[in-house]
Amino acid sequence: MERLVIQxxxxxxxxxxxxxxxxxxxxGKEKYRTSVQEQTKSPYWNEECDLVIPQDRKPLKLKVFHRSLSALSSDDFLGxxxxxIQDIDMDAQPRAKWYTLESKPSKKAAVKERGELEVKISFIVKSQIDSSKLSAGPLGKRTLSSTSIGKIKKRSGSLLSLSKKATSGSVRNLASSVGKVFTLGRKKDKNKASADSASVTSSIDGRDSDLERDINTNPFEDDTSFGEKAEEPPKKGI
Known part of the structure; x- marks a missing residue:
């Protein structure tokens, strides 16, 4: 509840x-004191304060005092x-209203005209970010409600999207780099395989030529024991 003391x-x-x-x-247990307007018959404050309405709905009290400069005496009560609280329409547009100042209930004295006090009262529901969004969770912990989490997610959505894009981009770059390495490796392996196959073919061709040369060449050409006929022994006459 907001209260504005005007004059x-x-x-x-x-x-x-x-x-x-x-x-x-x-x-209730909350109190607020305005500033002191000195040497005036019609004080003007135009000050406001915020007070929490208690559950017992006790009445709102406004007490007006005259400040005493003497250390031996207390301030004078004016009214x-x-x-x-239940008499105030919470849904109505707040307007300033004059309230008649009265004597203390316990004082049995002649009724005096103590003047009037202009006050403006308005009821304010605290923003959810201050109070209602903080709900009591298990074990008395203070937790944010789903509404506030949704707002956090909404605000941080751009950051989350950015991180996802950055991650996907980095993965693509990594995959592209790895693909290049694999491609180069395959090319090298292919070239190596071609070279190896060429050397194998060359060695096979060399072996074939050596074999063909060995086949065409008579290994017994220079060996007389096998190349020439043995002389027959002379025949003896009968």
Missing amino acids: ARSLLEKKSKGNDVYVVISL QALIP
């Missing part, structure tokens, strides 16, 4: 030159306004 009028006068006025706003 006051017709306050009880504690000094001839005007009061040194400030306002204390309290809602207060009690505003029930």
Whole structure:
């Protein structure tokens, strides 16, 4: 809940030159104090504060004081306004309203006109990024809701896409490089195989020529024991 303290009028006068006025706003255990407007009969603050509405829906209290400069005395009470929270229309457009200042409930004194205080009240739902998006998870841990995770994913989508593109590109480059290495390796292996086959063919051709030469050449040409006929012994007469 946001509360805007604008100004006051017709306050009880504690000094001839005007009061040194400030306002204390309290809602449950929370309190807020405005600045001090010095020597004025119609103080103007135009200050705002944020207060969390308690579960017990206690009324909003605004107490107006005159500051005392004496160390021996406390500040003078000028009046207060009690505003029930349930009486405020939360859906209505916030507007400034004058509230009549009253005496303390315990004080049995003659009713005095203590003046009025202009206040503007508006109800604000805190943004989800501040409170509602932080939900209590198991073991009391604070976790982000799915809405906030979706926004994170949406914001970081470009980064994720970029990383995917970079990864795919690097994989393509790596595959291309490896392909080139494999291709070169195959070419080298093919050339080596061609050279090896050529040397094998050459050796086979050499062996064939040697074999053919050996076949065409008579190995017994120079050997008389096998190349010539043995002389027959002379025949003896009978």
